[in-house]
Amino acid sequence: MLMHRLVPIILGLAVIGVVTAVAAAMLVFLGQNWADALFWIFAAVMIGSGLMVVTMRDIIRCGLAMIVCFGALAGIYVILGATLLAAAQVIVYIGAISVLILFAIMLTQTKDAPSRLVFQTQAVPAAIASIVIAIIIALAVVATDWGEAAQRFRITADALSKVLFESYVLPFEVISVLLLAAVIGGVYLAKREPGGPS
């Protein structure tokens, strides 16, 4: 009994330990600075969890993997200097959207879900198409000369809010209306028909 409680804690500690070790190793042996090392770690986590999202059989696990992915992405935002955005990412994506998705999964569950096929019949062409898309994007990016910009800017909340409420105030208001409309629409669409099937 006690072992069951302990397993997740030990698992969590093990993961932290591994990550720290890898980071330390990268720092020491590869001579990279923090930013680079963190970048690699976060990138790896993001890609890995993204793959898990699209390939795992159990949808709940897909959802959880998605949460991990969003978290890693927030980390990358921080590396880029957009701290407020990283906070917004965590609050909105992980805190709201992912929860919403998990609720929807729960509401649409079928009894024999895990035993059936995961992928469509067109999975192979889809995979090929996705790989080709990735290759094309990579080629396009590498082939373009993006100009001199070695410096990264740190975006303060102050600067961000100034831009937001000065230049982008109209889109800001529109988006608030949009959110209102979306909420109302969502409620209406998902409403149960009076007297209809439950």
Next chain:
Amino acid sequence: MSGSLDAYLILAGLLFAIGSFGFLARRNAISMLMSIELMLNAVNLSIVAFGAFGTDAAMAAQGSVVALMVIAVAAAEATVGLAIVIAIYRNKRTPLVDEYDAMSQ
């Protein structure tokens, strides 16, 4: 590596490709919506990266702002999309998009 724009962009492209694979290949409608979220996040990343490596600080802020908007819109879209999936689920009793072929010939 973290100092070059290319890396972030390639990362974003990779995530986008993964998201598109999930969208095209999964059977469950909710999985498709999750893949859409992945794709939107990839785009967000590229926008912020462009902003951060821009010409001045204002541009970086702008990148952030646009990404914020995208997050808001994605939330709205996820709401409505899920509401639709639930509504269809009530009719068809299944979340699998294989069955949603009423418009076929």
Next chain:
Amino acid sequence: MSLESLIPALVVLPILGFAVTALIGRRLDKQAHWIPVLTIFAVWVIAMALVVDVLSGTAPLLPGSEESHGYAVTWFTWIPAGAFHVDVGFVVDSLTACLLIVVTTIGLLVHVYSIGYMSHDAGYWRFFAYLNLFMFSMLLLVLASNFLVVFVAWELVGLCSYLLIGFWYRKRSAALAAKKAFIVNRVGDIGFALGIMLIFVSLGTLDIREVIERIGELDGTTIMVISLLIFAGAMGKSAQFPLHVWLPDAMEGPTPVSALIHAATMVNAGIYLIARSNPIFAHAPSALVVVAAVGIFTAILAASIAMTQTDIKRVLAYSTLSQLGYMFAAFGVGAWTAAIFHLMTHGFFKGLLFLGSGSVIHAVHEEQDMRNMGGLSSKIKITYWTMLIGSLAISGIPPLAAFFSKDEILGEAYKFGFLWVWAVGFVVAGMTAFYMFRLMGLTFWGTFRGPKAIWDKIHESSPVMTIPLIVLAIPTLFLGAYLGLPLGASRIAEWLEPVFAEGLHVLHTEAEPSYELFGLDGVLILASVTIAAVGMVIGWRLFGVGIGPIRMPSRPERVRELSARVPFLYRASLNKWWFDDLNHVLFIVIGGRIAAAFWWFDREVVDGTVNAVGASTVDAGRGLRQVQTGRVQNYALGIAIGLIVMAGSYLLLAR
């Protein structure tokens, strides 16, 4: 009202008669004959007035001619299409006058005769309507001044022939005969049409007088081709070999029709056309030889068949073919006046013979097979005597009609050097006399071979039928002498000289060979009379005779014996030399197979292609329909592929 202004009335009156009779004839029923008969009577009066005027020389000179008297009237312009200008006009010169005599007189007599002959028929009014329509067409043909109008009238005459042959349309053989006549005619008409087109292409005009004036401008080959094409048309209409097969079958029509159309008028249209175009033929001597050859061959072919036929009308039909052959032969050797002379005399005595045979058929209650007749001379006297006169005439016994005309043909053939024509014509003259008296013997002499019940009921026909017979007998007796004398400068030669002189001049022949009563001409005349007499006597000895003091019994057993001696010839003659069978095999059987092959091709290949296009469209649709699964993910994959293609091509090409 001058005579000239009455010329259009010659065609207007019959067509009005047709229209009125066609519209209200059903209600008039048994009185329906009044309007057509009166119409044709009026036409006859006007025509005779014109004839007298033109032939006596009191008519004005035709424009452009120094000797030819007549009238040239332009009625209205039909086609004013720039270079292609066709006027509907009428020309009445001496040639037209000769034709008018025959056409209108016999037309009128046939109309009167039909009152009696068709009196029991339900389609009485229809018959008279058609007769009037025919008169209109025939008159338009002989009066027309433009080749195109002649062609229109040509076709109309063919149409009327079809309508009248197939008058008893419920009878299958009649309907088939009408079709046969029309189709065979059509074959000839193609030649005529081509000839007209060639004339227009070469000369740019279709007006007959203009063409005749300018024909010398063309080269010899063109003229010969034109001549042969026009002759092809004449062959069809006048039933020369090989387009002769329709005329015997045309006897399915009522006897007045046979008399009018197939003895006296329509079949003469071919001769008329050639005579009218004589300057064209004058420039093409080789075409004339073709004409002579075809003509004389038809003459002997038809005569040989007539010797064994058992239907009284068929004998007369083949006789018509034979005499028409004589006319073409005459034309071919250059004896143009003789051809028209024979045309006129033949019209009268053949019309007489046909109407007489109609009277015979009427008397024995619609029996046409001569084997069931006999001994009728005692019972139907008027018919008998008139037919006897007709038979003597056609045999060429002087001084009756054909003696002069036939003899002139043979004489001129000999003198122009066409000895083969003379020889064959000579033999045919004998055969003619033979089969005519065979007909007389089987029909009128001897004993009646039919059922007794009919013998008791035989009576002479009503006056409305016998009077035309008597009337026709008069020209049969005297026309030959009237036109043919004096020998050497005959009246008809004098009439027709202006029409033929120029052509004959081009042909480098003597315009009027002179006759000597003794010498070469005398020998020829004697020879033809002799062969006619020989044929006649042979006919008497085999089939009997009973004219006054001359009496001989018929000897059927001798006939059988003689036929048994020449079995092939007898059978060939009886089967019309198998030409109908040949045509049947060639066109019906083989043509039918070819048509079936084309039908297969049309069904399988052409229709198959069309159907295949339709079917492949449907199949393609069915295949393409698979794309629309209704599933969003499939469509999204399509979008992704499209995106890849566009982005990829941009990367590859625009970099």
